[in-house]
Amino acid sequence: MKLARLDAGPEIFHTLQGEGVSVGRPAIFVRTSRCNLHCRWCDTDYTWNFKGTPWEHDRGTKHDKADVTFEIAPAELASRLAAMPCRHVVLTGGEPLLQQGELLEMIGLLRATDPGWSFEVETNGTRVPEPGFDAAIQQFNISPKLSHSGMDEALRIVPVALGHFAAHPRAWFKFVATGPGDLEEIGTLAEHYGIAPDRIVLMPEGRTAAELDRSAAKLAAAALERGWRFSDRLHVRLWGDQRGV
Numbered sequence: 001m002k003l004a005r006l007d008a009g010p011e012i013f014h015t016l017q018g019e020g021v022s023v024g025r026p027a028i029f030v031r032t033s034r035c036n037l038h039c040r041w042c043d044t045d046y047t048w049n050f051k052g053t054p055w056e057h058d059r060g061t062k063h064d065k066a067d068v069t070f071e072i073a074p075a076e077l078a079s080r081l082a083a084m085p086c087r088h089v090v091l092t093g094g095e096p097l098l099q100q101g102e103l104l105e106m107i108g109l110l111r112a113t114d115p116g117w118s119f120e121v122e123t124n125g126t127r128v129p130e131p132g133f134d135a136a137i138q139q140f141n142i143s144p145k146l147s148h149s150g151m152d153e154a155l156r157i158v159p160v161a162l163g164h165f166a167a168h169p170r171a172w173f174k175f176v177a178t179g180p181g182d183l184e185e186i187g188t189l190a191e192h193y194g195i196a197p198d199r200i201v202l203m204p205e206g207r208t209a210a211e212l213d214r215s216a217a218k219l220a221a222a223a224l225e226r227g228w229r230f231s232d233r234l235h236v237r238l239w240g241d242q243r244g245v
């Protein structure tokens with residue numbers, strides 16, 4: 001399977017969940033490589049924005065695919081995780097649901113020796129998980145992409161997948177907003193798919209504290225008004241714009 005590469009190894013790191021409903025929870029993050037979307041402001045574009053691809057990204061730098069990819073077998077990933085000091089894992093990317101078969105194999109190996117492992121998945125909500133994978137995951141954090149991502153609506157909004165997660169008892173919706181203009185778009189989606197306000201988390205976009213500050217207070221007020229939740233980006237506040245945190 002393909003993970004993002006960080007220095008000489010795969011991008012696996014022990015940190016606090018920085019976003020969404022479980023902000024502050026200690027976790028091991030595993031960053032898969034590859035995504036089916038290509039958002040213009042993506043902060044992990046080294047998982048998909050490779051040399052020779054036509055995708056447009058705000059930073060405009062293309063990555064060498066081999067330099068930013070780490071191939072690893074599910075069993076090897078499981079043994080690296082077993083050596084870490086935490087039993088809660090966040091699977092992120094890229095888009096982790098592109099490799100759910102391999103991830104499920106890894107989960108099975110870990111749980112065979114310790115059933116206490118728990119897993120969250122960060123996904124763009126365009127793929128319906130396989131039943132076995134779905135059942136193995138304690139929490140899905142769905143981030144549907146809005147028009148400011150630059151993606152065609154037909155690619156970023158997949159009704160069968162969004163409908164699946166809207167009805168899912170363990171799914172939460174995290175919307176990245178760049179400003180008050182995005183609120184109407186989020187409200188329309190929430191209404192169309194029947195997502196209760198309490199399951200919506202509004203989060204500012206930004207790779208630095210200064211960028212977050214541009215919209216955080218306005219978005220927090222908007223969340224309060226609508227009965228939505230608000231999440232800052234804790235890891236950005238604590239550690240700034242770096243990888244592996």
Ligand SMILES: Nc1nc2[nH]cc(C(=O)O)c2c(=O)[nH]1
Nearest residue numbers: 016017018019092122235245
């Ligand atoms: N600390 C921390 N929390 C996160 N929550 C979601 C992340 C992601 O990149 O998917 C992330 C991340 O990269 N770091």
Ligand code: SF4
Nearest residue numbers: 035037039042094124
């Ligand atoms: S869906 Fe997420 S990982 Fe994929 S391009 Fe968009 S922001 Fe990046």
Ligand SMILES: [Mg+2]
Nearest residue numbers: 043044092093
């Ligand atoms: Mg991130």
